[in-house]
Amino acid sequence: MATLKELATTQAEKFVGGHTSCAGCGYPNIFRLTLAAIKDPVVVVGATGCCEVNTSIFPYTSWKAPFLHNAFENSAATCSGVEAAYYSMVKSGKLAANNTRFIAFGGDGGTYDIGLQSLSGALERGHDMLYICYDNGAYMNTGIQRSGATPRYANTTTAPVGKVVPGKMQKKKDLAKIMVGHNVPYVAQTIAGNWKDLTNKVEKATAIRGPKFIVVLAACPLGWQTKTQDTVRLTQLAVESCFWPLYEVENGKYKLNDNPEAKGKKIPVADWLKMQGRFKHLFKPGGEKLLAEIQAEVDKDWNDLKALCEFHSKQE
């Protein structure tokens, strides 16, 4: 797996600055690192959203790899078409094989919600592509509306904190688990704030033929109401609180990539939540019960994940 120096020096950058994302935005890091980690020719297909809008305002582009945007809910289907075209034209001799890697991405809205069917179909069909979801937990591009990825009790503009409602009342979907249900060779969960874990997973995924999926937690200072300088730390704390464990699932086998608990570094989820303005109502009088509820949910999920990983490690 590549060192940071190797990532920075092996090839010219394929995702460059000059784009219009906000200061402290989490996703540019993901795509810069992802493209640095892939040595082969790569085609990127992006869903409508912050990343697409900020990186491809005509006549400018941040993409030094071929980049295709079609619509919001169909980056997986569109990418599957690019991949099918490549294999078809290589097979018929119209194109020389060059080991092109295919990457589709979407935000959490474009992946957990409106693009889920397109993604599910593409994974089931077995296309040789890597789908990356940058998950900042709401429709940030349109102004912080709740999505299926918004955590419970977060404040958003369509599930606002009011006098009687404490924000979003539903739990976040477990997207990685849904993807595992597709029996694909590789599924992983990571963060924008851990370059090594992220690039390791991208390298691993691109070495595998078939459909791969990585969901990456990325902070949005605007939507999370956080300080721009905390962006990297915030996703690291999401891991340390066990709200967002780093793990991967290879051929159905779960494996933890980091265990803050075993290292004695597990922090209460409240420590992570209190840095974010979207949860500030939980720290007012009366919020204790809601915080306890979130902690119980995180603990249960963490214990379930540990048990699964332990079960699979014993099988080997």
Place this chain on the structure above:
Amino acid sequence: MPVKTEVKQLVAAKTGNEAMAEAMRQIDPDVVAAYPITPATEIAQIFSSFVADGQVNTEMVTVESEHSALSACVGSAAAGARAMTATAAQGLMLMAEIMPIAAALRLPIVMPEVNRAISGPINIHCDHSDTMFCRDAGWIQIFSENTQEAYDNVLQAVRIAEHAKVRLPALVTTDGFIISHAMETIKILPDDEAKAFIGAYKANYSVLDAAHPITVGSIDLQNYYFEHRLPMINALKEAKAVIKQVGREFGEKYGRPYDLLEKYRMDDAETAIVCLGSTAGTAKDVVDALRDEGQKAGLLKIRVFRPFPVEDIAAVLAGLKAVAVLDRSDSLNGYGGPVFTEVCSALFNSIQKPKIVNYIYGLGGRDIDLHMLKSVYDRLASIKDGQDLGTIVDYLGARK
């Protein structure tokens, strides 16, 4: 004007769906992405068997929806591939979001489409409400009168869509069940002839060109969007001459010439019906019978609805006395059908123009027969003779 042709064509009995699938086999697209929907299902189904038997090199992408079918085609075409899909009705409506994107990206995707009424209520039979719903999506729309035309049109659509001056996606429609499932004897080009006619495809750009990375599908704000729509608008205008040229060449080579319109016994006609698709075949019989009686009746079949042949239609109809436009869908605009309103607008600036009435007919597969069409010509004859226009928009074959 059938001409002598040297090319020996195969005579075979085919349904409309079989004929379109046969054309697709000869085209041998790089990618076909499709999803089942009555009455178009068979096209992809038959084509799948060509894939399974190794008769084509196509990569078949059996998607989970029509939205993904067209999305995958956009991906394939943006990768420089020849891509096709097929659908009908709700499937076309589900593709509707992606249709203008395919056109704006100038991707010459060709789609056989079987006309079927849109829901609701749900109905699987023929009318043109699906195709008309997507009429302003930047796609070329070619309507087929019968199975032979369905086959010929699919081949021509590839040439038209991929033409350097056009580079737009194209729909080739048949009428659901009436053509899609009815067997007729047709002539099929030899494979090598069909391949030679459509020629090799060289895309304008490809996202697979790693040496020359491009960004496709940028966000285009106030300062560029307008200028980026204009070339597409102009390409639709240019497409008219290309469609005529390709239709003429097809006629010269294979004895079946095509144009934007088909004029049937129109030379000295005083009255005419204007229609699209399979109804034209029935109307021709009625015209023949009326001509035998000495009436100067004719038929104008609009083969290409998009781009709309506004100049040609005006030229043909301006000198007539009375015209009935038959619409197999209603615009739901509180007035009449889409073909009617566009035909009227084509004639608006003509100094001389006929009286025009509109009939909405055949919704949801309701039969249209010789007697109904005869009654329309009878009314046109009385309008020609000075009777009041009366009801401008009427509903033919609906119980009142």
